Amino acid sequence: MSAHPPIPVAVIARSWPPATKWGARVLQPALLMMPAPPLPPRSLMSRSESGVETWFMGVHQLQLHPGDAANLRANLAMSPPSLWVSLSHAEDPEKAELHLVTADPFEGEAMATDPGLRVERLPMPEVLIAHIAEFAALFPEEERFLKKRRSGIEAEDPSLSAPRILPGGHRPGQRRTEAEVAKLTPAGLPRSQRVQR
Numbered sequence: 001m002s003a004h005p006p007i008p009v010a011v012i013a014r015s016w017p018p019a020t021k022w023g024a025r026v027l028q029p030a031l032l033m034m035p036a037p038p039l040p041p042r043s044l045m046s047r048s049e050s051g052v053e054t055w056f057m058g059v060h061q062l063q064l065h066p067g068d069a070a071n072l073r074a075n076l077a078m079s080p081p082s083l084w085v086s087l088s089h090a091e092d093p094e095k096a097e098l099h100l101v102t103a104d105p106f107e108g109e110a111m112a113t114d115p116g117l118r119v120e121r122l123p124m125p126e127v128l129i130a131h132i133a134e135f136a137a138l139f140p141e142e143e144r145f146l147k148k149r150r151s152g153i154e155a156e157d158p159s160l161s162a163p164r165i166l167p168g169g170h171r172p173g174q175r176r177t178e179a180e181v182a183k184l185t186p187a188g189l190p191r192s193q194r195v196q197r
Helices: 066-076 105-111 126-137 152-156 178-182
Strands: 004-015 028-033 043-047 053-064 082-088 097-102 117-123
Touching: 004 082, 004 097, 004 126, 028 082, 028 117, 053 082, 053 097, 053 126, 066 105, 066 126, 082 105, 097 105, 105 117
Parallel strands: none
Antiparallel strands: 004 028, 004 053, 043 053, 082 097, 082 117
16 A cells, blocks of 8 residues: 555744853744644744744655554554654744654654754654554554464473374383394385385
């Protein structure tokens, strides 16, 4: 089955006044919206009296792939389920770009190691939780084959395990009588089992 059709997710970011005069504003992903507001990307939505700015960064098309179903289930088991959002050039709101939105927690953690990205984990919208749960259920985890291992009781008492029978009806370690040895061929088989030519 092919990938699920992309799901549009809107990202809202905020920036705070710098703590010192030498500092600078840095955008930080703050909120997810579905549906998106009717604004162009990098639109300043509001500025509070304390100088906190709220920006609409744009819409990202969230991709869901069958191969990520196990990771999506791991995400849904978290409290709360989340999306990982990354911005590039976050130090300048006029140049900042929405880099990626992912529901894969492992991909999200990998993004956080990139020094060129500003990454935040944000709560997943309720409407999206049900949608991703339905998608992940279409691809259940395959049952793993586990090889049966001998129990401790079987290891201590060989009589509980299947016996190994050698040619002539003898068990390993069982000694033959001189009469039985005389009847064996060089191959270790009773003479009655030799192939007649």
